[in-house]
Every structure is written in C-alpha cells, then in structure tokens.
Amino acid sequence: MAAGPDLVLAIRDGYEMAMKAVNVAELKNRLSHYLRLVRRGQVLLVKDRDRVVARIEPAGASDAAGGDDDERLASLEQRGIIRRARGALTPAVYASRPRVRADVVAALLRERDESR
16 A cells, blocks of 8 residues: 655745655546645645656646746845845856865764764
8 A cells, every 4th residue: 555645845935844745656546636635725746756856736826937036026125135136246256255175074974973
C-alpha cells in the first residue's frame, strides 16, 4: 500500500511553508482526491523518483507570469521595507566585495561538534 503524501518544506510567495508532496503514481491513482484538495486551496508538489518536478495550485492563486510581483514590490517599496536597484550591477561591485579566507566546511564541522 502506498504511503500518503509527505510534507515538504517549500518557499511560496517568499514564505516557508509545509506543502504536501505526492509521487506521480499516487497522483494518477487518486487524481480526483488530490484535485479536491487543490480546489480547497491546498498546494501539491509532484515528485518523480523522490524529486519534486511540478507544483499544482489553485487556478488564479498567483499569476505564472509574475504580474502580481510588480504590485507586491511597489507596496514593499512604498512602505520602506525594500529599496529597488536603480541600475545594473557593474563588475566594480564584485571587485569591491570583501575577500575572506575561511574554511567554511571546517567551521561547520567545528560548530556541529560543539553542539553535541
């Protein structure tokens, strides 16, 4: 018997949220059930061989072309939460970034050992 859909941590509209993930075979076998969930507002992630390959969400929930994004960004900018760039990045921006000589993997392993 197939297990039910797992919960997967995913990012939607800039927020982390748990979404149901279902394998393709399970989706095919119980399509009506999963479409009912989507109609109620649930977002489904479709997995093929344990790799997420698609997202099914209610129609009209968000514009696939990103038309809503401009309005959302304008609202955030108006409230002072973000500031949009005025021009393109130049190579000088990358050249002026600080150089760090650190072994990130060693630091991560050290932090892991200290937390035990």
